[in-house]
Structure formats: structure tokens, C-alpha cells
Amino acid sequence: MKSxxxxxxxxxxxxxxxxxxxxxxxxxxxxxxxxxxxxxSTVYPFAITVAEHLGKKLPKTPKxxxxxxxxxxxxxxAGVGESHPxxxxxxxxxxxxxxxxCAQNGVKDIIExxxxxxxxxxxxxxxxxxxxxxxxxxxxxxxxxxxxxxxxSNLIPNPYKTWKDVNPSLPDVKIExxxxxxxxxxxxxxxxxxxxxxxxSIPELKELAKKDEKQFKSxxxxxxxxxxxxxxGENDNLIVQKLDANPKALGIFGFSFLDNNxxxxxxxxxxxxxxxxxxxxxxxxxxxRPLFFYVKKAHLGVIPGIKEYVEEFLSEKAIGDDGYLAEKxxxxxxxxxxxxxxxxxxxxxx
Amino acid sequence: MNNINLSTADKVRKTLKKRYRKDRLFALxxxxxILFCFLFLGIFLIGxxxxxxxxxxxxxxxxxxxxxxxxxxxxxxxxxxxxxxxxKALSTKFPDVRTRQDKRELSKFLSPRAVDVVRNFAxxxxxxxxxxxxxxxxxxxxxxxLKKGVISKENALQAGLVTEKNLERFERFVEENKVTVxxxxxFFTSGDSNAPSTAGIGGAIVGSFYLVxxxxxxxxxxxxxxxxxxxxxxxxSKFKDFIDININNLTAxxxxxxxLIGLAIFLNFFHLxxxxxxxxxxxxxxxxxxxxxxxxxxxxxxxxxxxREAALSVGASKMQTVFHHVVPLALxxxxxxxxxxxxxxxxxxxxxxxxxxVAFIVDIPRKITDPASALPVQIYLWxxxxxxxxxxxxxxxxxxxxxxxxxxxxxxxWLRKRYERKYGERG
Numbered sequence: 199m200k201s202x203x204x205x206x207x208x209x210x211x212x213x214x215x216x217x218x219x220x221x222x223x224x225x226x227x228x229x230x231x232x233x234x235x236x237x238x239s240t241v242y243p244f245a246i247t248v249a250e251h252l253g254k255k256l257p258k259t260p261k262x263x264x265x266x267x268x269x270x271x272x273x274x275x276a277g278v279g280e281s282h283p284x285x286x287x288x289x290x291x292x293x294x295x296x297x298x299x300c301a302q303n304g305v306k307d308i309i310e311x312x313x314x315x316x317x318x319x320x321x322x323x324x325x326x327x328x329x330x331x332x333x334x335x336x337x338x339x340x341x342x343x344x345x346x347x348x349x350x351s352n353l354i355p356n357p358y359k360t361w362k363d364v365n366p367s368l369p370d371v372k373i374e375x376x377x378x379x380x381x382x383x384x385x386x387x388x389x390x391x392x393x394x395x396x397x398x399s400i401p402e403l404k405e406l407a408k409k410d411e412k413q414f415k416s417x418x419x420x421x422x423x424x425x426x427x428x429x430x431g432e433n434d435n436l437i438v439q440k441l442d443a444n445p446k447a448l449g450i451f452g453f454s455f456l457d458n459n460x461x462x463x464x465x466x467x468x469x470x471x472x473x474x475x476x477x478x479x480x481x482x483x484x485x486x487r488p489l490f491f492y493v494k495k496a497h498l499g500v501i502p503g504i505k506e507y508v509e510e511f512l513s514e515k516a517i518g519d520d521g522y523l524a525e526k527x528x529x530x531x532x533x534x535x536x537x538x539x540x541x542x543x544x545x546x547x548x
Numbered sequence: 549m550n551n552i553n554l555s556t557a558d559k560v561r562k563t564l565k566k567r568y569r570k571d572r573l574f575a576l577x578x579x580x581x582i583l584f585c586f587l588f589l590g591i592f593l594i595g596x597x598x599x600x601x602x603x604x605x606x607x608x609x610x611x612x613x614x615x616x617x618x619x620x621x622x623x624x625x626x627x628x629x630x631x632x633x634x635x636k637a638l639s640t641k642f643p644d645v646r647t648r649q650d651k652r653e654l655s656k657f658l659s660p661r662a663v664d665v666v667r668n669f670a671x672x673x674x675x676x677x678x679x680x681x682x683x684x685x686x687x688x689x690x691x692x693x694l695k696k697g698v699i700s701k702e703n704a705l706q707a708g709l710v711t712e713k714n715l716e717r718f719e720r721f722v723e724e725n726k727v728t729v730x731x732x733x734x735f736f737t738s739g740d741s742n743a744p745s746t747a748g749i750g751g752a753i754v755g756s757f758y759l760v761x762x763x764x765x766x767x768x769x770x771x772x773x774x775x776x777x778x779x780x781x782x783x784x785s786k787f788k789d790f791i792d793i794n795i796n797n798l799t800a801x802x803x804x805x806x807x808l809i810g811l812a813i814f815l816n817f818f819h820l821x822x823x824x825x826x827x828x829x830x831x832x833x834x835x836x837x838x839x840x841x842x843x844x845x846x847x848x849x850x851x852x853x854x855x856r857e858a859a860l861s862v863g864a865s866k867m868q869t870v871f872h873h874v875v876p877l878a879l880x881x882x883x884x885x886x887x888x889x890x891x892x893x894x895x896x897x898x899x900x901x902x903x904x905x906v907a908f909i910v911d912i913p914r915k916i917t918d919p920a921s922a923l924p925v926q927i928y929l930w931x932x933x934x935x936x937x938x939x940x941x942x943x944x945x946x947x948x949x950x951x952x953x954x955x956x957x958x959x960x961x962w963l964r965k966r967y968e969r970k971y972g973e974r975g
Contacts, residue, residue, distance in 0.1 A: 212769070230821070232919065243933065246908040247742040259910035261823060261919050264932075281819060433932050435939070458934040461703035520652070526742070527934070 230280040233260030233503050237270030237287030238383050239432060240316055240452050241489050244523050245287050248511045251522070256503050266432075267383035274492065275300035284497045284504055288490045289316065289383035290390075307495035309546050311508065312539050313517055315529040317453035317478040318388050318485040319465040320375075326445035327369055329361065330467045333484060337396025338364045339373050340427050342420035350402045356422045376430040376437045377421075377450035387487040388450055389419040392468075395484065438463060453478065454527030478529045486529070498547060505547055512540045596950075600943025602696040604735060606745075608684040609658075609718075610726035613637040613666055615677050620670060622677050630667045634658065634685070642717060650713075657714050659686040659745035661734065684728065689745045689937040691718050695729060698940060709936065735944065739910045740926065744937035747930070749945050751912045755825055755905070755920030756894060762829025762916065763836055763893050768886050770833075771840030775882070778841070779848040780870050798838035806835045807902030815903060823904035823919035831899045836889040843885020847878035880967040887960035891953050897924045923949050 235245055242264040253259025265273065267288045274286035275296060292310070300308060320336070322328055338344055339361065343353040361368035378385040397403045397418040407414040421427050430437045430449070437449040438459050448466070453473060456465050465473040469484050477483040491511070498504050510516060516523050519530050531539065613633060620628040638654050639645055645654050662685040669683060670676060686692070690709030693699045695718075704710045721727050738748030774795075782788045810831035814820045820827050851874050859869040900906060906925050913920035921929075923945060930942040 212765075234822070239932075242908070243742060249908065250742050250910055253910050262908040263904060263906065264908075264929075281815070281822060434934065435931060454934045458707065458936060460708060461706040 232258035234283045235262045235285040236265045236283045238267040238289040239264045240289040241287035244528050252510050271296040277303045278496045286492045309493040311491050311543050315486045319456045319473040320448050321463040321465045322448050323441045323445040328464045332469050333396035334399040335365045336392045342422045371446050373426040374447040376428050379429040391485045394418040600947050603940040603944035605729050606732040607687050607692045607695040607729050609721045612682050614680040620677050622674050630663045659688050661686050661746045739912050744935050752921045752923045752926035756922045758825035759829050763832045766833040767836040771837045772844045775841045775844030795838050804898040807899030811902045821917045824917045825920045826916045827903045828905050832893040836893050839889040844882040847881025851877045880964045884960045884964045891956045
């Protein structure tokens, strides 16, 4: 008797549970009513700040995933519809191949919105010696293949072991750099801004760039794999901790990580300019890259809140010189450019 | 002959001491290994505790706030400008603040949450419009960290977490005895946020709760049922051996593969809502079922055959034997396996990544199809943020997760002890 009652109880409760689950599922298979944003881990802190501000006005707060710029475009360009994201954050402009992927999958109108700048810094622990580097030093220290010092038109695998080998005015310290992996947009930007510009300052490579662009890029973008450059993963806090433990090493990450840890690390000056907010905003710091987000025009009007999100993001309160995003570490566009972006984008969103 | 026997006995006696010593040494090595393990565990726990215990506290200051009818309308309590109220309250206390630069500095004295505290007070007491009230408001995270002793004054100043002027203002509150460090309930009730002082694990806890609920509802009946079938009803054949081997292998499959299955089947084929605990629970059930099957199989096969034979011999049918006699005796083992499987599922992040639960989600989920996060996911996201105070919050979330793990595992042990029956007793 006891076991039969027990069995009945179990049967009834399981049925009730399944019905309850079924009801809540069916009621919610309606259209998605919150924004779905993917993309760059660099733009992520700014996207979540705007999302939170917006969440106070809209019924549902936008959902933001940090997938990396490239990963984000893959998901973004997979199609149109509510199971696909509305917005992709990017720490670099969209590539041709990504535009093609989008077109192939029916994602035709994409609106590009430029929101500001980020600086890539090379930092070292306060316990070590901050160096004054040029992009040429960076290229020679970190490239996989460098021009043979004896015969510069030949390329040899990178023989330099210490910074002094690269440039006699630099200290005699082993080259050890922690940086982002190849999946990171920061790495793409570093290769383009630091390595390419460093390579171009070597006359032979500059010639090569004019003759064979593709080969030049492959040389400029290859980073050495013999242990001097260490892929430190996507977690920038980890790089900061490693620098604290190893005062002779350098780390590559975004400006906001330097800004939040100034008691532990200090930035190296690049081509004579220190990585400060003002230097990046004015364009005098060379390793500055623009940040964007891309909106799917097809989702406007279907998913509630996209227009409000773009408006909030582009408002002076957010990306202005004194905006809350500037406090978070976003380096603002010059005022005139801000107005222009606002005008263009808002007219496209009508 | 006697001589040989005696000398053998002597030989044995001589080596006896050595053998006893070897036994003692072996026991010592075993004890040392356990001590070593506890040492590492202790270092980890102490480290996490030191980093995270103060995130359960928050520093507040007592400030008089005037609910100016200009800014607060009793007809529109929700939408009134509470930021202006807080700014006015601060500038009344520190009237020497004039320039825009100084005003911005002053606005960082309090946490953004102070505005929410004032708003909630007005909503609860709408009659307060027109009068002043002394409210305890949370300070910004720099001052909070400084007061709790997390960071030294020099480092805080250099890292830009506090400013000299704000430090002086804080000192004034201290002199007037208007500072308190109290328990941070907000940490448990609020969802994620971009600012450390407003962020909490409330959303993550609800998400984890839904995940565990769905996982156990799906995986326990299916896992236990499969185990009972395999042990009791299935005929021994090559096919059954094949299934047994595969189930054993499934427990060793990396959890992210289950995430990929979830993405392909539940999201892309069935179009279930992304980032929902429903999909996350389905994926985690896939992961937990093999664990439960193995534990239940062991439990069921450890019931002595004499019980089955006795039941059959007094006329019970096969199903009656299984469900009235074997299963109740095997239940403690099944439950232990289920709870251990749950504890593992609660700590998984990789499969959730593939189905979109690794995301910034502020709203606390209300149904299983709302987007939600989970506790291990929250820890991962916070540990990646640049603001210093997030490191402490992540450590505090780790403490909460460990607490739940210990709770679940202790419950499993208690359950097993309580329902362990000696075979032969009538249960």
C-alpha cells in the first residue's frame, strides 16, 4: 500500500511538473523581446554600460555576449531572424570576407557606427624599467622573420634575444612579451598598427610593401613562436598579474586595463609618446584603433529597442568628452566626428 | 629438527621489527599524502577567503537627503530625478564645491546605487516629499575598498580609485561618526552590472537554481530508469555490452561537446530560446545522465540476489520484485549519485558557453525561458573585467559556489547514512 501511494504521488507530481514546464515554454516561444548583442571583448564593457542604462528605460535589458570580433561576425552574419544577433561590436572594421558572408546569408543592410577609440598599450611592472620603444623596435623584437642585419634584403628567423640586441639604447633584458592570442581583435590591431608600421620603417621592407603587398603583410603580421612572445589568453587581468610577478616582461592589452592598474603597471612610450587619454584622443599615440558596432537594418522595427540603444550609445551623455563611457575608458571621437556619425546613423535608422 | 624450527622462529622475530616499521612508514606516507592534499586545499581556500570575504560587506555613510518637490513628484514617484536629489544632498553637505570638474569628482563619492536606495525609499514612503530624511547611502568602490582595508591609501590614489578631496570628505563623515560597514544584502538580490558596487549574484543564483531544477527533473528519472532496465530487464547480449561500454565512455566526454550538441540540436534545430535555463538544463542533463546511470547501476547490482529470489519465491512478479524490493534498497546509492552529478553540473561553464548563457544579463530571470546566467559563469565574466573591485566580487561568488557544493555533498552523505539499510532487515 505504501509503495503504491508513493508511486501515485510520484506520477502525479511528475505530470504536474511537466505541464508547468510545458506551459511556460509555449507561452514564451513568442518573439524575442530583448536585444541580443555579440562581439568584441574590448567593446564589451562599453556595450554593457549602455545596455544597463537602457535597461532602466526599456522593459528588458539587452543581453550582451563577449565572443570576440571575428567570432561575433560569424554569428552576426549567419542570417536574419530572431535567433540571430541584432548588433555586433567590433574592435576593427568589417572585412570584405565577412561582408560577403553576410550577403550570402541574406544579411544585406548593415549600418556601421563608429563610437570612439581604444589604445593598445605595452606595459611593464612598476618594479621593472619602463622602456621607450619605437614601432621598429617592436617589429624587430617580435616578428617571426626579420631582415638579416648583414644582408638586409634577406630574411632570417628572428635571432634577437634581448632588447639591447634590437636597439643598443634599450636595456639588456630578455625579450618576453605576454600578448593576446590570434583569436583576439586586439592581436589583429596590434599586428596592423605596431608591427606593420615598424616593418615599414625598414627601407627594404618598405620596398617590398610597394611591390608585393600580400607578402609584406604576411611577414609583418607573423609573430615569433620561439617563446619570446607568449600567448597569454583572453583574460587581461591575468596578464597584469603575470607582469607583477615577472618585472622583466612586457604585456600587451587595452588602455582600460592600464588605467585601472596604475599602481602596479606603467605604460611604455611608443615613438616618443606616452599612452595617455589625451594622446590617444588627439591621435598622437600611434597604437590607437577605432571601435565600432554594426546594426542589422532588417531587425529594426521587429526587435524592440534597437533605435533606443543606438540613440543612447551615440548620445553626448554616453560618448561625449565627459560621458559615462569616457569614464569607463573609451577614448571619445573628436566632437565634429561625433556629430557626423550621429547625423548619418540616425538618418539611416529612420 | 628443533634447532631449525627455533632458528626459523628467530629469523621471523628478527624481521618482525622491520616489518612493523615498514607498516608504520606506509601508514605515515598515506597520512602525509592526505596532509599534503589538505595543505593545497587550505592554501586555495584561505586565498579565496582573504580576497572575497569583504565583498559581503559594504561601507555606507549617513547623509541627509531633502526630497525637493521640484524634483520629486508624488504622482510620478518612479520617474523622478533622483540623481539630482543625491547631487543636491552632497552639495549641501559640501558647499565649497563649485567648478564642474569638482562637481564630477564629488559625484563619484557615492556609489551609483545610492540613487536606487533613495528611489526605493521614496517609493516605499511617498509621503516624504517635501521633507528631509537621514539615509544610509553606499560609497563608491574606491572608498569602500579603502575602508575595508583591501587596498592601501597610496595604491588607491595611484590607481585612480579615490581622490585626495574625496578622502578628506570621507574623513569628515568618519569624524562625525556617520560611517558604517554592514552586511551587503544587495550582493545577493541584484543582478549583474557594469559597475562593481551595483553588481550582485542574484540573477546568477536564480539561473543556477532553474538549471539544477531542470537537470534533476530530466536526468534522474531517465538515468535511474535506464540503469534499472540495464541491470534487471535487459538480456545479456553483445548489444547490451555495447551500450554499457558507451555509457561508461560518455562520462569521460569533455563537457563542451555537450554544449555543441545543445547548440546544434536545441538551438538550431528545435529553435528553443537562446541563453535560457531550459536549454542549459537540457544540455546539463545530457551530461549528467551517464553519471547517474553508472551510480544507479552500481547501486542496483549491489542489492544481494537473495532479496530478488526471496521476493520471486513468495509469488511476486518481475516488476513487483524490481520496484517494491530492489529499487528501495538501491535508492540511497541512486540518490547519492544524482546529487554528486548535480553538484558537478552546477559548476560547469563550458557547455553553457555554447548555448549563450555566458552573457551580460541584468534582469533576474522569471521563467525558464528568460535569458539567464549561472554562478560559475558570473565568476568567469567578473574575473575578466578591468575594475579592481570585481576581483573581490568574483572571489565572494566563488565562496558562495563552494558553500553550495559543500551543502549538496553533505546532503548526499547524510542521505546515504540515513537510508543505508542492512540487508535482511525489513525496511
